[in-house]
Amino acid sequence: MSKNTNNTVILVRPPSSMGAAHAHALQHPMGLCLLAACLRDAGFTPEILDYEVNEYRAARFAERIRRARPLAVGITAMTPVIGHAFEMARIVKRERPEARALLGGAHASILPLRTLEECPCADAVCTGEGESKITALCRAAAHGEWDTLELPGAILRASDGTLRDFTAAPCEHLDLDALPMPARDLLDFGKYLGASTPGIPAGKYRSTQLFTSRGCPGKCIFCCSDRMFGSRVRFRGIEHIMREVRECMDRHGINHFTIDDDTFTLRRGRVMEFCGRMAALPATWDCDTRVDQVDRDMIRAMARSGCVKIAFGVESGSQRILDLIKKGVTVEQIRNAFAWTREAGAMSCAFLMVGSHPEETARDIRLTWKLIRDIKPDLISVMIATPYPGSELHELMRRENLLREVPWSAYAQSFEASSFSRTKTLSAAQLKFWQNRLLAGFYLRPGYIAGRLARMDSAADLEYWARAGLGFLKHLAGK
Numbered sequence: 001m002s003k004n005t006n007n008t009v010i011l012v013r014p015p016s017s018m019g020a021a022h023a024h025a026l027q028h029p030m031g032l033c034l035l036a037a038c039l040r041d042a043g044f045t046p047e048i049l050d051y052e053v054n055e056y057r058a059a060r061f062a063e064r065i066r067r068a069r070p071l072a073v074g075i076t077a078m079t080p081v082i083g084h085a086f087e088m089a090r091i092v093k094r095e096r097p098e099a100r101a102l103l104g105g106a107h108a109s110i111l112p113l114r115t116l117e118e119c120p121c122a123d124a125v126c127t128g129e130g131e132s133k134i135t136a137l138c139r140a141a142a143h144g145e146w147d148t149l150e151l152p153g154a155i156l157r158a159s160d161g162t163l164r165d166f167t168a169a170p171c172e173h174l175d176l177d178a179l180p181m182p183a184r185d186l187l188d189f190g191k192y193l194g195a196s197t198p199g200i201p202a203g204k205y206r207s208t209q210l211f212t213s214r215g216c217p218g219k220c221i222f223c224c225s226d227r228m229f230g231s232r233v234r235f236r237g238i239e240h241i242m243r244e245v246r247e248c249m250d251r252h253g254i255n256h257f258t259i260d261d262d263t264f265t266l267r268r269g270r271v272m273e274f275c276g277r278m279a280a281l282p283a284t285w286d287c288d289t290r291v292d293q294v295d296r297d298m299i300r301a302m303a304r305s306g307c308v309k310i311a312f313g314v315e316s317g318s319q320r321i322l323d324l325i326k327k328g329v330t331v332e333q334i335r336n337a338f339a340w341t342r343e344a345g346a347m348s349c350a351f352l353m354v355g356s357h358p359e360e361t362a363r364d365i366r367l368t369w370k371l372i373r374d375i376k377p378d379l380i381s382v383m384i385a386t387p388y389p390g391s392e393l394h395e396l397m398r399r400e401n402l403l404r405e406v407p408w409s410a411y412a413q414s415f416e417a418s419s420f421s422r423t424k425t426l427s428a429a430q431l432k433f434w435q436n437r438l439l440a441g442f443y444l445r446p447g448y449i450a451g452r453l454a455r456m457d458s459a460a461d462l463e464y465w466a467r468a469g470l471g472f473l474k475h476l477a478g479k
Contacts, residue, residue, distance in 0.1 A: 007044045008070040009138055011035055014077055014084035015051045026052070027196055030209045030260065031076060031105075033182035035134050041180055042135040044071070044142075048183075053191040056084070058091060065095040072138050074130075076105035079388055080412035086119040093121040100141045104130045107408075110227050110390035112155050112167055124156045127167055128228055129174050129214075173229075176214060176236045181244055184208065184252055197258045197286060198468075199309050199347055199379050203460030205256035205284065208248055212236050212274075216262035218290070219326040220315075221392035222356055222385050225262060233266055238273050249283060256308075259287035265294050272298065275305035284308045288351075291337035292329045299337075303344035309378075310341050311349035315356055317371025318364035324357045326392075331371065338375035349379040352438065355421045355431045356385040356393070358400045362426065365434045372442060382438045384419045384431050386411055400424065440476055443469075 011032040029050050036046035047068065049061075065073070073092045077085035089101040100123040108115045109127040116125050123146075126133040133154055140149040147158050152169035189206075196207035215233040216225050248254035264287040265271050278285060286309035287302075299310065312334070316322055319331050341348040350372065354365055372380060387394040387403060388411065397403040406420045419428040426434070442448065456462050 006069050006071050007142065008047065008068050009039050009044045009134075010047045010049060010065070010068060010070045010073045012049045012073060012075045012085075012088060013052055014075065014081040014088065015056045016081070026192055027209050027258070027260075028184065028187060028192060029076075030182055030211065031130075032074075033184055033186065034179060035074065035130055036183035036186055037180040038131045038135055039138065040183060042139070044135075044138055046183065046186065048186045050187070050191075051084075053188075058087065061088060062091050062095050065092055065099070069096060070099050072100040072102055072141050074102040074104060074134055076130075077103070077107055078105060079107045079408050080410075082107045082115070082408045086121075089119050089121040100124065100137065100146070102126065102134065102137055104134070106224070106228055107389075110224060110388075113163070113165065116155055116157060116163060122157070124154055127153045128171055128230075129153075131174060131179060173214075173232075173234060176234055177240045181247055184248070189252060196256070197309070197311075198381065199349065200256060200258070200286060201458075201460045201464035203463060204458055206253050207256040207258060208252070208254050209260040210241070210244060210248075210257045210285075211260045212241050212264065213261045213266070217266070218263070218328065220313075221325045221396065222353065222387070224388055224390035227390050233263075235267065235270065238270065238277065241274070242277050245278075245281070245283070249281070255283050257283065257285040259285060261287065261289075263289050263293055265289040265298065268295075268298060272301055275301045275307075278307075279305040281306070286310065286347075288313070290329065291333045294337050294340065296340045296343070299340045299344045299346070303341075303346040307346055309347040309349060311351060311379075312337055314350040314371070314375075315353045316360075316364060317368035318360075321357055321360055321364050324359055334371065335375055338377060342376065347378040348375075349381065350375065350377040352380055352382045353385045354382065354434045354438070355419075355423055355426065358396055358402055358423050360423045360426065362430075362434070365438070369438060369441060372438070380439070380442050382435050384421050384435055387421060397421075436476060439472070443472060 013029045013032060029048060032048050036048055039046040075085045075088050085103055089103065092099055092101045101121055102124050103115055103119065103122050104126040108125045112125040112127050116122055124137055133151060136149065136151050140146045149156060150166055152166050153171040154166055156164045158164055196209065200207060213233055213235045214229040215231060217231060217233060245257065284306040286307060288311045291312050314334055315325060315327055317331065322329060338348050352368060385393060387397045402422055404420060410420050419432050421431060422428045452465060456465065
């Protein structure tokens, strides 16, 4: 096979599946920025097309492919938007047949073979961490070695159409401190004007995301993150993290960091060291974590160092459901974590679910509402549990005949969309009712609205909460 002399690699994020809610959690495509940095270090010329902030039109995408004549196009996708990824792969092969169409992300990692079978235009699927795999694939494409490449964690479509499957081969986990700084310079920061995370107004903060670890030790039945990064948690060193923090502040004017780890506070000493370093900087930050991985003194140190919000995976106020979904926490731990956060002066956010187990009933959801009233979070998010392929919840629902065949796009279950999830006693419509009831019961309380108004200290705050409130009311009205 002849060599391809064009070294341009286009990395694509498809449009969001989250509808209007997306405007309140608009994040940089950090995964693509890391891939781009690795490709650049390997001698390629990466470009990023982010259709979460740019309008996607097939004709315009086709024109971009014709004009750039790329060596390869890498498309990352979650299950709800995999259809967009398939369409993009078809366009790539139609406009530039010699380019390699590469698929990655959570969906491809969990269903690699099915992904290639459903998308015959795709040349390869990468599972798990993609940084080293994409550079190997692009080198093979550039040097005419595609049909001889044996790449652990990937499936390649050979020139004769046969699939060469290397996903059973063991993959070495990457040394996170060996990764380059993400290529944020490829982003148009002016287009990321929405909030990077709920409660953090874009007009008040110039934000970006920061990951400090990969992997999660949790066993929650609704999650399948271990299929991407494994269950063993790997950590970046503090010096490597702070180098990125300083680069973001100096080069991009960043003054707020959303730490994008599954559970930031797993190592107490590391958290305290990070707090000490951040306390000396004119920047704020927020993170997600578990209620069983914090204590009062840790949260105080976090708040003193500029942590303005801590989001906890609460899921349910029913201990029975927490045990069934293998959350590994108690209601008492939830109460403590929120009390400590309020005491420290940071905002708290409760991530909640309805329909997280086939056995969940209306009584369990009422216990969730009682807990919300008791712990008094500043923000809540209520999602209908989605039985993603690869999760234990998916298998449970399948065995209980609660899972019907739906297109991949239905897995979005956004606030605007109808749900297909159900439990043994609650229909999809009833789960949607409970989602709306919890959200309305929390955000439309006169006391909550008055308290939120009293805490506003800038025009950016006022604009953010006005937009959020208007969007929420439109959602409740079904518009």
